[in-house]
Amino acid sequence: MSSALERMSDFDLNDDQRQVRKFVKEFAEKEILPHVEEYEREEKYPLDLIQKLGPLGLMGPMIPEEYGGSFSDVVSYGIICEELARIDWVVASAVSVANSLAASSILNFGTDEQKQRWLPGIASGATLCSALLTEPGGGTDLGNMASTATKVDGGYRLTGTKVFISHAAYAGLFFCVASMDLSKKHKGVTAFLIDPHNTEGITMSDFPMRTLKRDNLAEVHMDNAFVPDEALLGKEGAGFPVLGAALDTGRFSVAARCVGQAQRCLDLAIPYAMERKAFGQPIGEFQMIQQKISDMVCRTEQARLLVYRLGRMKDAGIGRASLESSLAKLNASQAAVQNALDGMQVFGGYSCTEEYEIGRLLLEAKSLEFGEGTSELHNRLIAEFALGIRKQ
Numbered sequence: 001m002s003s004a005l006e007r008m009s010d011f012d013l014n015d016d017q018r019q020v021r022k023f024v025k026e027f028a029e030k031e032i033l034p035h036v037e038e039y040e041r042e043e044k045y046p047l048d049l050i051q052k053l054g055p056l057g058l059m060g061p062m063i064p065e066e067y068g069g070s071f072s073d074v075v076s077y078g079i080i081c082e083e084l085a086r087i088d089w090v091v092a093s094a095v096s097v098a099n100s101l102a103a104s105s106i107l108n109f110g111t112d113e114q115k116q117r118w119l120p121g122i123a124s125g126a127t128l129c130s131a132l133l134t135e136p137g138g139g140t141d142l143g144n145m146a147s148t149a150t151k152v153d154g155g156y157r158l159t160g161t162k163v164f165i166s167h168a169a170y171a172g173l174f175f176c177v178a179s180m181d182l183s184k185k186h187k188g189v190t191a192f193l194i195d196p197h198n199t200e201g202i203t204m205s206d207f208p209m210r211t212l213k214r215d216n217l218a219e220v221h222m223d224n225a226f227v228p229d230e231a232l233l234g235k236e237g238a239g240f241p242v243l244g245a246a247l248d249t250g251r252f253s254v255a256a257r258c259v260g261q262a263q264r265c266l267d268l269a270i271p272y273a274m275e276r277k278a279f280g281q282p283i284g285e286f287q288m289i290q291q292k293i294s295d296m297v298c299r300t301e302q303a304r305l306l307v308y309r310l311g312r313m314k315d316a317g318i319g320r321a322s323l324e325s326s327l328a329k330l331n332a333s334q335a336a337v338q339n340a341l342d343g344m345q346v347f348g349g350y351s352c353t354e355e356y357e358i359g360r361l362l363l364e365a366k367s368l369e370f371g372e373g374t375s376e377l378h379n380r381l382i383a384e385f386a387l388g389i390r391k392q
Contacts (some may be wrong), residue, residue, distance in 0.1 A: 005048050005266075008301055011073070012308070020076045021083060027056065028087040035148040036088050036214075047170055050094045054125025058084075062099035062249070063107070067119035075311035078141075078256035082307075085260030086267070089364045090215045092257050094129075098122050100250040102129040102175040105191065108245050109234040114193060118173060132162040132176035132194075132220055133243075142243065143186035147178040147222065151236075155228040158192070158201075161221050166241060168204050168218035171196060177239045178222075189239035192231045194309040201225030211363035247372075248314065251325040253305045254372040258332035260364050262300040265339035268358050269293065269346040276347075278328035283346070292342040299335035306331050320392055330378040 010018050032049050039046055053059045061077040063069025071077075075217035077099065103122050106114055121127030135145055147160025158178050168174075174194040181188035196202055202225050207217040234242045273284030273293060283289045306328040313321045340362035344351035351359045369375055382389035 005297065009263075013079075016072065017076050017079060021079050022082040024058065024080050025086075027052075027058075027090075028084055032084075032087045032091055037354075037360075040353070040360065043216070045170060045214055045216045046088065046090055049088070049091055050128070050285070051125055053091070053095065057167050059095060060103070060119075060123030061095070061126040063119050063123045066114060067110075068123035069119070069334035070101075073311075074252070074314040075242065078252060078307055078311045079087050081253045081256040081261040082252075082263070082304075086264045087260075089257070089261070089368075092260065093215070094125060094252040094347050096250075096257060097131050097166060098129040100253040101131045101246050102173055102193075104232060104249050105175060105242050105246050106193070109242050110193075112295070113230065114233070118193065121172065127172035128167050128170050128221075129173045129175060130165050130168045130171040130196075132165060132174050134162060134164045136161055136163050140153070141252040142177065142189065145147060145177065145179055145189065146182070147176075148182065149178040149180050149190050149192070150228070151180070155226055155231065156192070158194075158222040158225045158227060161219060163219050165204075165207070165218045165336055166215050168196075168220055169216055174202075174220070175233075175372070176222075177243065184237065185293060186240045187237055189243070190236050191233040191239040191242040192227055193233050194225075194231055194297070199225050199227060209274050211360065244320075245382045248310070248321050248325045251329040251372045252307065252310050254368060255303070255310070255325075255332040258329075258336040258368050259300065259304045259307055259359060260346060260367065261336040261368065262296070262303060262332070262339040265336070265343035265358065265361055266293075266300060268294050268356070268361075269296065269343040289346060290344060299339055303328070303332035303335040304342055315326040322390075322392055323382065326373070326378040326381045326385075329372055330375055330382065333369040334375060335364070337362070337369055339342050340365045 002256055031052055052339045057070035058080055059198060060069030061080050062071055064071050065175050081092050081096055084095060103119060137146055138144060150157045160178055174196050177189050178196050179188040180190050197285055201223045203221045204218045207219045209217055273289055274282045274287045277282050310321060310324045310328045313324060344362060350356050
């Protein structure tokens with residue numbers, strides 16, 4: 001990154017946050033980057049790379065120190081997600097799912113026993129997490145989920161199927177939602193904390209993907225699976241408030257990861273534009289290529305500003321920032337996708353070869369555009385907030 005771009009990316013960070021960026025950037029480039037393409041070709045889950053995060057305090061950046069975490073501020077958490085995602089989508093996802101969905105929900109709604117049981121393992125990296133939210137019939141419309149939970153003596157019986165589940169084969173905790181009463185729509189949704197290794201009736205199968213092969217995405221089936229009473233997170237029928245509280249942080253971390261992806265496209269396209277020559281000069285000296293580089297810079301910085309603002313709002317104690325989280329997530333995910341497209345255009349036909357990673361980044365960025373709410377959902381939310389139809 002040039003000095004001018006470096007200044008923009010950390011101009012209003014404090015010294016501690018700059019150190020976080022420097023540390024995570026150097027770690028990711030040294031320890032993760034050399035393996036990403038190899039693992040993608042081999043469809044190998046980067047468990048060995050993820051296991052390096054815990055001892056460095058990078059698996060629990062949103063978990064308080066009393067539970068073994070390293071929490072300092074939300075902006076720093078965003079920087080960690082951004083710099084990890086700049087190098088590897090999967091490693092960043094492991095941190096994001098564990099903190100934004102699982103740990104934050106346990107902190108906000110869990111009992112003391114649940115906090116003591118789960119948070120130290122998440123913070124150390126011993127317990128990876130999966131979020132069992134998306135179903136075959138829909139992802140964004142969680143109020144119409146088909147998975148059910150039935151109360152029985154000593155616990156609950158869960159039945160249903162979840163798809164696009166990251167980290168499932170290696171997870172020690174499933175953060176899962178199911179409905180106690182399908183007729184009640186969102187008012188029937190209930191959250192559970194499941195130990196997949198000690199729960200009968202849960203099976204997993206591969207979920208074939210064209211991209212993210214090293215993530216080993218899974219389809220998780222629950223066939224009358226029994227979970228004890230202590231697996232209930234919050235109250236019966238109150239799963240939507242649990243999810244709602246996690247939305248801002250979840251969208252923040254995904255948006256931060258999108259900034260990292262957008263930045264990676266720039267990191268690749270800028271030097272290539274000055275190395276590749278056509279008609280006797282570097283293609284970076286042609287106006288149309290310069291236009292693409294300029295657009296990529298603008299998109300990345302606009303997205304980063306929105307993400308950091310959201311982080312600062314959460315650090316200031318703003319309980320819900322739904323409008324701002326939608327703005328950040330929509331802008332950042334679309335920036336990542338368009339930067340990948342423009343970056344591929346800079347590389348030309350070479351972008352489709354295995355020699356260069358820019359082509360892989362397009363499909364990864366597109367998957368982030370779907371996660372934590374589609375662009376269509378966020379456009380609707382932003383408009384409804386602006387029109388006064390929806391309130392914070």
